[in-house]
Amino acid sequence: MSVTSSGRLPLVVSLDDPEPMYRQIEHQVRRLILGGQLSPGTALPSVRALASDLACSVITTRRAYQELESGGFIRTRQGMGTVVAELSEGARDAFRREPVEQAIREAVREGIDAGMTGAELREVFEKAIVGERGHEEVSGD
Amino acid sequence: MTDVMLGLKGVTKTYPGFRLGPVDLDIERGYIVAVVGPNGSGKSTLFRLLMGLTHPDAGQIRRFGAATGDDIAIASRIGYVPERAIGHDQMSALDLGTFYAHWYPAFDRERYDAAIDAMGIEWGKAFGKLSKGMQRRVSYTLAMATDPELLLLDELTDGVDPFARREMTTDIAGFMETGERTVVFATHNMDEVRRLADYVVLLVNGRFLGMYEKDALVHGWRRAWLERQPDSETPGVVSVSAGEPVEVVSSLWGETARSLAAQGIVIERTAPVDLTEILERVMNGAEGADGERPWPVAGETRSVRMP
Numbered sequence: 001m002s003v004t005s006s007g008r009l010p011l012v013v014s015l016d017d018p019e020p021m022y023r024q025i026e027h028q029v030r031r032l033i034l035g036g037q038l039s040p041g042t043a044l045p046s047v048r049a050l051a052s053d054l055a056c057s058v059i060t061t062r063r064a065y066q067e068l069e070s071g072g073f074i075r076t077r078q079g080m081g082t083v084v085a086e087l088s089e090g091a092r093d094a095f096r097r098e099p100v101e102q103a104i105r106e107a108v109r110e111g112i113d114a115g116m117t118g119a120e121l122r123e124v125f126e127k128a129i130v131g132e133r134g135h136e137e138v139s140g141d
Numbered sequence: 142m143t144d145v146m147l148g149l150k151g152v153t154k155t156y157p158g159f160r161l162g163p164v165d166l167d168i169e170r171g172y173i174v175a176v177v178g179p180n181g182s183g184k185s186t187l188f189r190l191l192m193g194l195t196h197p198d199a200g201q202i203r204r205f206g207a208a209t210g211d212d213i214a215i216a217s218r219i220g221y222v223p224e225r226a227i228g229h230d231q232m233s234a235l236d237l238g239t240f241y242a243h244w245y246p247a248f249d250r251e252r253y254d255a256a257i258d259a260m261g262i263e264w265g266k267a268f269g270k271l272s273k274g275m276q277r278r279v280s281y282t283l284a285m286a287t288d289p290e291l292l293l294l295d296e297l298t299d300g301v302d303p304f305a306r307r308e309m310t311t312d313i314a315g316f317m318e319t320g321e322r323t324v325v326f327a328t329h330n331m332d333e334v335r336r337l338a339d340y341v342v343l344l345v346n347g348r349f350l351g352m353y354e355k356d357a358l359v360h361g362w363r364r365a366w367l368e369r370q371p372d373s374e375t376p377g378v379v380s381v382s383a384g385e386p387v388e389v390v391s392s393l394w395g396e397t398a399r400s401l402a403a404q405g406i407v408i409e410r411t412a413p414v415d416l417t418e419i420l421e422r423v424m425n426g427a428e429g430a431d432g433e434r435p436w437p438v439a440g441e442t443r444s445v446r447m448p
Contacts, residue, residue, distance in 0.1 A: 015359065015360065015413035016412070016413065018411075020360060021356055021360060046318055046320075047320070048314060048317045048318050048320065049314065049318065051314075051339075052310075052311070052314035052336070052337070055335050055336045056355075056356050057338065057339035057340070057354065057355050057356045058171070058172070058173075058320075058339055059339055059354055059356065059357075060356045
C-alpha cells in the first residue's frame with residue numbers, strides 16, 4: 001500500500017518518547033520511505049500542514065525535513081514543494097540492513113558477555129529464525 | 142536577512158491602574174504566535190498597539206519593517222479581529238460587506254458572501270443581534286476576505302462552538318501554508334495553542350514573561366519519580382515533593398537527567414508536563430522579586446528566528 005500526499009502521513013509523535021519530536025518525525029518518515037510506503041516522487045505535506053496534523057510547530061517539522069533532505073531521502077524545490085527522492089538500490093539496502101546489523105551486533109556482544117561460544121551463538125541465531133518463521137515468513141531461503 | 146513582521150522594543154503603555162510592558166520581541170514572517178495570560182494581562186492592549194489603534198508611551202513598534210504610525214496602507218495589510226467589534230452592532234452582514242469592499246482594495250466579496258451564506262446568517266440581521274459566536278465568525282470572515290499578510294486575532298474563538306472552532310483552526314493552518322503570512326492570536330484555550338502555535342508569548346498583569354518556542358518548552362519540561370531525593374543543586378529541578386518515590390518537576394529535563402545519572406539516582410518513571418501547568422509554573426516562578434525566575438526554561442527566546 002502506498003501513501004499519497006492527499007492523505008495524512010501515518011506519523012505519531014509522542015511526548016512520552018524521550019527523542020525530540022523532530023527526530024521522531026525524521027525516523028518515521030525514513031521508515032516509510034525505506035519500507036516503500038512512500039515511493040520516489042510522492043509529494044509530502046508542507047511544513048505547516050504537517051505541523052498542523054501533528055500539533056507541533058513548523059520549527060520542528062522544518063528541522064525534520066532538513067535532516068531528511070541532508071540524508072538524501074527527500075528533495076525540496078523552490079515553489080515545487082517537497083517530494084520523496086529517488087534512492088539507489090544500494091543506498092536503500094544499506095539503510096535497510098543497518099539497524100538489523102546493529103541489533104545483531106548488540107545481541108552478539110551480550111552473548112559474548114554471557115560467555116557463549118561462536119557455535120552457541122550460531123545455534124541461538126538459527127533458532128531465532130526458525131522461531132520467527134512461525135509468525136512471519138522469512139523469505140530468501 | 143531577517144524578515145521581521147512585528148518588532149517591539151521597550152514598548153510600554155500605561156493606563157490608570159495598569160501598565161503593560163516593557164515588551165521586547167521580534168516576530169518573523171511565517172510563524173504563528175499565541176499570546177496567553179490571565180484576564181487583565183494586557184493582551185488586548187498589546188493587540189491595539191500592534192494594530193496602531195493606540196500608541197506606546199515609550200519604546201518603538203515596527204510593523205512590516207517600518208516604524209511609521211497609523212498609516213492606512215499598513216492597516217490594510219492587517220486582518221484584525223478585535224475582542225469587541227466597535228461600531229458593527231447596527232450594521233448587517235450586507236452592510237459590513239459593502240463597507241469592507243469600499244475600504245479594503247483586496248476585499249474578496251465573493252468569498253465573503255459565500256462564507257456568510259454557508260454560515261446561514263440572514264443578510265439583513267444586525268451584527269449586534271447575532272450570537273457571540275456568530276459575531277466572532279463574521280469578524281473573522283471579514284478579516285480573512287481582505288487577504289491580509291498579518292492576522293491579529295484577539296480571543297477569536299470565544300463563544301464559538303467546537304465544530305466551527307476546529308474549522309477555524311484548520312483554516313488558519315491553510316492560510317499559513319505558503320509561509321509568507323503571519324498570525325498572532327490571543328486565547329484562553331490551551332488546545333488551540335497546542336494545535337496552532339509555533340511560539341508562545343506569556344503576559345501576566347501587564348508583565349511580559351518572555352516568548353517561548355512551543356515544542357522546546359513542552360519537550361524541556363518533565364515530571365519524574367525518583368528512588369531518592371536528588372542533590373539540591375540538580376540543574377533544571379523546579380520542585381521536589383517528598384514521598385515514596387520522590388516526585389520532581391524539571392524545566393530542563395536533558396540536564397536534569399544527566400545530573401541524576403551522575404548522582405547514581407534511578408529514575409522510576411517520567412511523564413510529560415501539561416502545557417497549562419508549564420505556563421502556570423512559569424507565571425508563578427516569576428512572581429518573586431523583579432520578576433526574575435530562579436530557574437531557566439527551555440525554549441525561551443526574544444526573537445522568532447529561522448533556524
